[in-house]
Amino acid sequence: MSSTIAEQLVNKTTFLVGNKKNAGKTTFLNYALKQVREVVSPTFFTIGIDGETSDLIFETPKPRVYTEIGDFVVTTDLMINKSDALFEIIHVFPYKTVLGRLVLAKTLRNGTIELVGSEDNKQLAEIVDYLKDEEHIHTIIIDGAASRATQVASIKNSSFYYLIKLDQRTINADINKFKAIALVSKFKCIDAIEKVEEKLVFELKGALTESKLTLIPEDCDVLLIDDFTKIFLTFSQITELQRRLEIVYKIQYQLNSFVVILKDIIKSDFEKLLEQHNIQENILYNPYAY
């Protein structure tokens, strides 16, 4: 399992996206970083400022992010100064947050670091471009904001892990969301559609919501939308729509795997649920489970 994660992350830009706050992204980040370090020094950062102080899944204090010698970290100058690790400043980005200016730093001594990032997708894309083009860094892991996957769309050719925390109390809602994400994550990029020139393609700008369904022409074969984050329909609405047309994206994504963290749910019961809902996804169960 560990080699698979490292293989999926090395030389890629990967987002960790969660279905809710405290879905266990930071815990998974630490886990993934340890795997990657076996192969290459990783570069990691986050989106926005995480205001949470505790991890609700494990009900433990918010996990700290460990950085080791050779790692590259993007965070603010203030966090660098606060850290017990030691850093070399490699670059200062022209972006400011309430917690200081964003910098790229190389770790010279192991320690922990608080990550603060930009919430602006354009800045995020510029940071990734800088890392790739100027610093020739190619293994990038981004701790994404909870419940939002729009950042994935801002970086071309990026892949992502979708972390889902499933709790017995909210299982029905969670499983439906899981189904919807699983479905939309499989839609193709328009470039992969055969004989697209012979089909009637309708491009929908912005979000695909229930109210916009009426805008789609009856005779349209292909519905083109920016990316999967623009779909705001339920599972049944999506399947209904799929009966009459094909939904495609402008941008290609790669979903590495769902990372499922179960609470008060026995794995075998959950697997039965998956069967009932005909969900046949690539699932990585809580890597912290024995």
Next chain:
Amino acid sequence: MHIKETIKFVDFNTFYSEYTPLSPYGVINKNKYTVFTDKVELQNRYDSIGLVVAYIRENSFSSDKIKNHLKRIALLNSLEKKIFDSSEIFLVKKLLVNFRSIDKLLNEAVKNTLHIKFASNELLDFLSQDGGNKETFYLSASYCDELSGNRKRITALDKELAEIKKERFHEIINKHNLDFRFRDFIVVSESMTGDLDCELVYKEVYDKTSLLVKPIFPKKYFDLHQKREVLLVEEGKLEKNVLQKISKNILEEKDVIKGYLQKIELLDILFAKATLAIKYQMTKPVLIGENGPIKVVNGQYLPLANKCLKMETVYTPLNAEFDNKTCVITGSNMGGKTILLKTIGFLQLLSQMGFWVPSKTYQTSVFENINYIGEDLSEKVEGLSSFGFEIHNLSNAIKNFDTNTLLLIDEFAKTTNSIEAKAIIAAMLKSFSQKENVYSFVSTHFMELPEFEKVSFYKMKGLNYSEYEKYYNKEKQYSLHERIKLINTFMQYEIIKTGNKDRTYDAIKIADTLGLNEEIIRYTKEYLRGNYD
């Protein structure tokens, strides 16, 4: 100077977006849209572009390197503070590294003219301890022996801590087959936790069926951690002393560094302007005294010239010498009157913003005001009609007639009744021609305006109807796009000097070409011949 309307009228930003300074200082300068009114200042800027153009032509490889260094320079935080943190010192170091490289790459001609000289080797060496001449910065232990000793102790403790961890993980693997090397904790089914050694692992409830298990480290591990904490606090204090020491050195050269920033800004905009000058084969504008005539030889209005190039249509550059300061431009619809005004406005803005111009010759004066008066190009002002907007702008422009003013007036009063409109235009011409400081270009469809001293009349040559008729096939169903292309093909976009009595009747031909109903065309012609009932 208020140039917002003129910038919109001449679509200046289409060109300006190609002007790309690379450093943040150059970009800030660009965004100011500075217009110069000092002739000497402008001449110096043109000459400096000339030097950089020559440098780029002779040293293309070094020029690319300079551009790369300019691009690498970041915006400094304020230098007006007592102590800088590591990232601020990094920015100063990065600036010095890149400015020194630029200084090494430039030739003496450019350096002497622009007074560029790097003189901070000592400071740069001081900032480069342990880091060589890299742009990066690290608060090195070599700045302070005490800091060096402190960090060595922390590193030694880290090693010990790692060893203890490793040993404990090994023990747990051997005894319980639980691997903590990649995990801080492990979630284990409650049924499996009965035999776990309480000396080695700590258990807590995770959910109804599982426990969360963490390794327990020996007391020594926590003692060492405490020691590490103490050392970290001490390290923080020592680092602060080092930061103070470095900051003091930087502050001693604060004014010199500020000077470098000014030179970077200047050099950056000169390189960006010179790059455009080479791309578009531009020349220095010729600035003459306030009363000299404006003269254009092969003047290109780049927003249109580039569009024509893209559409593979012919673009006709402007060739004209305007002997009087009040110039009336007439001509057919789609004949290029507005483009002439735009060309003059574009070349004038370039000249006064310190660019070279895309023209074999552009001879002009320096104006204190460059005004566009015509159709409202911005959002409508509530309650103000199109005519109201023109009058408002004209009134504002007139307030500045005591200083050198360029007026670009495009089809003034076209939305009001033609009799009064013509009268106002005639009055404007009379008034403008008496003002020493006012240079005006007035495009209009009104014919037979009165003749005034110091007012010249020009017209756009218009449609080459004889050639056009040979080509035009009445039976053929042309699309609108084809019809427009036809007009463009046979339109002669040249300017010729005429008198005030010259008449242009291209409108009917153009309406015909654009497909207007034959009956209306016929009635129009009858009306003009006086045979209209």
